[in-house]
Amino acid sequence: MSLARSALRPLRAAPAPSSSRAASTRAAKPVVQWKSKTHTRPAPGLPLPLPAIFPQRVVLSDGSTFTSYTTAPSPAIVRLARDVTNNPLWAPGTHNAAASEDDEGAVGRFRRRFAAADAEAAADAAPAFKADDLAWMSDGAKEETVSDKERAGRKKTKGKKK
Template sequence: MTMFAASVPHLAGRLNSPSLVAASARASAVAQTRNVSSSPYGRTHVWKHRQRQLPKPFVPQFPQRVIRADGSTFTHYTTSPRSVIRLTRDTTNNPLWNASKWMAESEEEDVVTGRLGRFNRRFDGLGGHGQDVDWMSEATGEELAKAVEEAEKKLGE
């Protein structure tokens, strides 16, 4: 008999009852997890750390040699198990990537494509293509020499 049962004689018979023994067995099984958190915020923010169900997947990376249409090759790593891939259409022979190759060879690429080509197409009929540049010829030859002499005279005075 325990000390508690000896001090309280009317509970002595109840402490050894089968229901109390079963309750204490359940309590010992439940005692493995805490019902009360030591955190001042309660148990709502405390997470149980569980192991992952499956390990993270391993993604295989295979080296792959790519042979382009012009014959150049490079190696890159991919999940495809094919070791060699031959391209028939790539950036070297596609008209969307190389517009100058499919246009007249006499035209320069910048004139036709890109920002300069877009600018020229947009403002094509507005003029300004060197039509009124006669004022530039005034500063050449004799007139330039006269202007230099006049400037030297004024500086010399």
């Protein structure tokens, strides 16, 4: 163990034999292994990777355009059908009140297709319950009476509960 430990120690110059007593009491200067201090600086690291950036032209529904930059190599031109100029959430005054959104698209087609069948089924169907259908549930029932004291409930008291 001591042999390996001494092998790891830096080499020191042996004291030079001298006749004067003052020279022998001085400590020997260690041998400098590196002439510069570059070994004390941290090693240079790799720079952070920069992603490729692609320009993308966005065309709004009114024809105005702007350029956006993206890291995806997607199409260079994107045409928007719904944007801030014609969306009722962004521009409430531009929404056409005559044409409701329920009558447009797949939901509107579904309602128009099945509206007649739904109306016929509603006309043919008899009412499910009549007023007297549930009268049997109240046979033999007693009317419940609740006193004012019970209705008010317990009063909350501060302090310890008894």
